Amino acid sequence: MPIMHHETIQLAHGAGGKLSAELIEKIFLPRFANKLLNKLEDQAILDNPGKRLAFTTDSFVVDPIFFPGGDIGELAINGTVNDLAMSGAEPLYLSVGFILEEGLPIETLHRIAVSMERAAGKAGVMIVTGDTKVVNKGSCDKLFINTSGIGVVPDNVHISAGNLQVGDRIILSGTIADHGMAVLTSREGLSFRTRVSSDTAALNQLVRKMLDATQEIHALRDPTRGGVATTLNEFAHQSNVGIRIYGDRIPVRDEVQGACEVLGIDPLYVANEGKLIAVVPETHAADVLSAMHADPLGEKAVIIGEVVGDHPGTVAIKTGLGVNRVLDMPVGEQLPRIC
Numbered sequence: 482m483p484i485m486h487h488e489t490i491q492l493a494h495g496a497g498g499k500l501s502a503e504l505i506e507k508i509f510l511p512r513f514a515n516k517l518l519n520k521l522e523d524q525a526i527l528d529n530p531g532k533r534l535a536f537t538t539d540s541f542v543v544d545p546i547f548f549p550g551g552d553i554g555e556l557a558i559n560g561t562v563n564d565l566a567m568s569g570a571e572p573l574y575l576s577v578g579f580i581l582e583e584g585l586p587i588e589t590l591h592r593i594a595v596s597m598e599r600a601a602g603k604a605g606v607m608i609v610t611g612d613t614k615v616v617n618k619g620s621c622d623k624l625f626i627n628t629s630g631i632g633v634v635p636d637n638v639h640i641s642a643g644n645l646q647v648g649d650r651i652i653l654s655g656t657i658a659d660h661g662m663a664v665l666t667s668r669e670g671l672s673f674r675t676r677v678s679s680d681t682a683a684l685n686q687l688v689r690k691m692l693d694a695t696q697e698i699h700a701l702r703d704p705t706r707g708g709v710a711t712t713l714n715e716f717a718h719q720s721n722v723g724i725r726i727y728g729d730r731i732p733v734r735d736e737v738q739g740a741c742e743v744l745g746i747d748p749l750y751v752a753n754e755g756k757l758i759a760v761v762p763e764t765h766a767a768d769v770l771s772a773m774h775a776d777p778l779g780e781k782a783v784i785i786g787e788v789v790g791d792h793p794g795t796v797a798i799k800t801g802l803g804v805n806r807v808l809d810m811p812v813g814e815q816l817p818r819i820c
Contacts, residue, residue: 497706
C-alpha cells in the first residue's frame with residue numbers, strides 16, 4: 482500500500498486537484514502504467530494502420546440532474562465529445578452506460594434520452610452501443626451515466642499538454658465558471674436573484690475552425706473539474722514550464738462573479754463545460770483568435786497569458802491590483818457532484 486494523505490476516499494479525490502493527482506499517481510499509474518496512459522491526457526491517441534484514433538471515457542454524477550442551461554444527459558454527450566476534440570480529433574462514435582436507481586420515473590429517463598439524442602445530433606456523433614444497470618433504491622442518486630468516445634485524429638495534428646514552449650500564448654475561449662455556478666446555485670436552499678446558466682456545449686466545430694486556421698496548436702484542454710487553475714497547473718507540470726496569466730483579462734459574467742463572491746469561491750477553480758484553453762505559438766495567436774471569434778462559442782475568446790521560462794511547473798497570476806501570486810491546484814472539494 483502506498484503512503485496516502487487519507488485512509489479513505491474523500492470527495493476531494495474526485496475534484497481534479499491535488500488529491501485527484503495523488504490517487505492517480507499512487508494507486509492507478511503503478512498498476513496500469515503504459516506509454517499511452519502515462520501521458521495523462523483526457524484521451525488516448527491510438528496509432529493504428531491507416532488512421533490515428535482518439536479514445537476517451539467519462540462518468541457523470543451531477544446533482545441536480547436538471548439544471549439551468551442543461552441536464553446530465555446533454556452534459557454527458559458534450560463532455561465526451563469535448564475530450565475527443567481537445568486532441569484535435571473529429572468525434573465519431575459514442576457508447577452510453579446508464580446506472581439507474583430503482584424508483585426513477587420513466588418520464589425522467591425519457592427526458593434525459595431525448596436530450597442526449599439532441600446533443601449527439603448537434604455534435605454530429607452517433608451513439609452506437611451501450612449498457613443499462615438498475616440498482617436498489619438508495620444505492621445511487623437517481624442515475625449515473627458513463628460515456629466513451631472514439632474519433633479520428635489527422636496525421637499532421639499533434640496536440641498535447643507536454644508541448645508547451647516558452648513564448649506561447651494562452652487563449653481562453655470565453656467566460657468562466659458558468660457551469661459550476663449554475664449547478665451549485667440551482668441546488669435546494671440556494672436562491673439568487675439573477676439566474677446563472679450552464680455553458681455546456683460541444684466544442685468540436687470550434688476546434689475544427691481553429692485547426693483550419695493553423696495546425697500549430699500546441700495544447701488544448703476544456704477546463705472542467707478544478708477549472709482554469711487546475712488545467713493551467715497540469716500544463717505547467719507536464720511541460721515543465723512556467724505560466725503567467727493576467728487576472729484582469731479573464732472574462733467572468735457579472736452574475737457568476739456575484740455568486741462566487743457571496744459563496745466565497747474563486748471562479749478560476751470552478752468547472753466549465755463549454756470553454757477551452759488553447760496554447761499556441763505567438764506567431765499564430767492572431768490567426769487562432771480570429772478563427773475563434775468567427776464561431777459563437779469563441780466570440781469572447783481572449784489571450785489571458787503566456788508561457789515563460791521562469792518558475793517551471795508553476796502558474797503565477799498578476800491581479801488587477803498589480804500583485805503577483807501563485808495560482809496553485811486546489812486541495813479540497815469546493816463543488817461536489819458538478820460533472
